[in-house]
Amino acid sequence: AQSVTQLGSHVSVSEGALVLLRCNYSSSVPPYLFWYVQYPNQGLQLLLKYTTGATLVKGINGFEAEFKKSETSFHLTKPSAHMSDAAEYFCAVSRYSSASKIIFGSGTRLSIRP
Amino acid sequence: DAGVTQSPTHLIKTRGQHVTLRCSPISGHKSVSWYQQVLGQGPQFIFQYYEKEERGRGNFPDRFSARQFPNYSSELNVNALLLGDSALYLCASSLDILLGASYEQYFGPGTRLTVT
Numbered sequence: 001a002q003s004v005t006q007l008g009s010h011v012s013v014s015e016g017a018l019v020l021l022r023c024n025y026s027s028s029v030p031p032y033l034f035w036y037v038q039y040p041n042q043g044l045q046l047l048l049k050y051t052t053g054a055t056l057v058k059g060i061n062g063f064e065a066e067f068k069k070s071e072t073s074f075h076l077t078k079p080s081a082h083m084s085d086a087a088e089y090f091c092a093v094s095r096y097s098s099a100s101k102i103i104f105g106s107g108t109r110l111s112i113r114p
Numbered sequence: 115d116a117g118v119t120q121s122p123t124h125l126i127k128t129r130g131q132h133v134t135l136r137c138s139p140i141s142g143h144k145s146v147s148w149y150q151q152v153l154g155q156g157p158q159f160i161f162q163y164y165e166k167e168e169r170g171r172g173n174f175p176d177r178f179s180a181r182q183f184p185n186y187s188s189e190l191n192v193n194a195l196l197l198g199d200s201a202l203y204l205c206a207s208s209l210d211i212l213l214g215a216s217y218e219q220y221f222g223p224g225t226r227l228t229v230t
Contacts, residue, residue, distance in 0.1 A: 004156075036221075043118075043204055044157070044221040090156050099145060099208035099217040101170050104156030 002027045002093050006105035014113045019063075019078040021108050023091030026072065033074045034092040034102065035065055044090065050074065061085070086112045116140070118207050118222035126228045127195050135190040135225045139207030145169075146188040147219060148180055149204040157204055163188055164211050192227075200229045 007022035025031055033050040048059025055067040065076045074091060091105040119138045127133050139146050145164040149157035162170035163182035177193045186207075192199055206219040 043223040044206075046218060046220075049218070092156075097211060097217065099211045099219055101147070101159045101162060101172070102149075102157075102206075102219065103159070106156050107154075 002031065002095055002103050004091050004093050004103055004105035006089075006091050006108050008108055009106065010109045010111065012111040012113060013081045015083055016080050019076070019081045019085065019110065021076040021089050021091075021110065023074045023076065023105060024072050025074060025091070025093045027093055027095065029095055032094045032097065033065075033067060034094070035059065035063070035074075035076045036090045036092060036104075038088045038090065038107075040087075047076070047089075081110075081112050083112050083114070086110055118205055118220050120203075120205050120222040120225050122225060123223070124226045124228075126230060128230055129195055129197060131195050132191065132193045133195060133227060135192075135203050135205075135227070137188045137190070137205030137207075137222060139186050139188070139205075140220055143207040143209050143220075144186055145208045145211045146182055146186065147206045147208075148188070148190050149206065150174075151202040151204060151224070152198075153201070160190070162211070169211065195229045197229050200227060202226050 003026045005024045035047040036044040048057045050067045058064045063078045088107050092102045094102045121136045147162040148160040151157040159172040161180040166182045180190045182188045202224040204224045205222045208217045208219045
C-alpha cells in the first residue's frame with residue numbers, strides 16, 4: 001500500500017527565508033510524486049510532479065523538490081519565501097500513472113511572517 | 115479554455131437527505147475522479163471514471179455512488195447523509211489514464227457540503 005507522511009502540520013518562516021516542507025512516502029512500486037497547493041476556499045493546484053528521470057524537479061512559483069529514493073523523501077523547497085506563499089501544501093503519491101488514484105498527505109500549513 | 119467546473123459551490127443539507135454534486139471536466143478530458151476533503155485533512159479518493167466506466171473506488175460506503183455521462187461530465191450522489199459527510203468535494207479531470215503516462219489531474223474549485 002502507498003502512503004504519505006508530511007512532517008509538521010504547520011510551518012512558519014519569515015519573508016525572504018528558506019521554505020522547507022518535508023514529505024516521506026511509502027510505495028511498493030516506483031511512485032509518481034506530487035506537491036499541490038491549496039489557497040483558502042479554493043481547489044488544488046499542482047506545484048510540481050516527479051514521474052521518471054531527473055530527481056530534482058522544478059515547479060511553479062520558484063518551488064522545487066528532490067526525489068531521494070534511498071530516503072523515500074520528496075521535500076519541497078523555495079529559496080526565498082514570499083507573503084503570497086502562505087497556503088496549505090499537500091504532498092501526494094500515485095501508482096501506475098499520474099492520472100490514477102492519488103493518495104494525499106495530511107497537509108502542511110505554511111505561514112509567512114513579515 | 116475553461117477549467118474543471120463544479121456545481122453547486124455550496125450546499126446545505128439535513129441528515130438523512132441525499133445530494134447530487136456535478137462536475138464538468140476540461141474539454142477533451144475523458145477521466146473524472148472524485149475526492150472528499152474533510153476540514154483539516156488531505157483529500158481522500160472516492161471514485162475514478164474513464165469512458166463512462168468505474169475504474170477505481172476508494173474506501174467509502176455504498177451510500178456514495180457516481181456516474182459519468184457520454185459527454186464525460188459526472189455526478190456524485192450521496193444518500194442518507196450523515197454529519198460526517200460534511201466536507202469539500204473535489205472533482206479532477208485528466209486527458210487519459212494510460213499506465214505509465216504522466217497526464218496531469220486538474221482539480222476543480224470544489225463543492226462545500228454542510229450536513230446539519
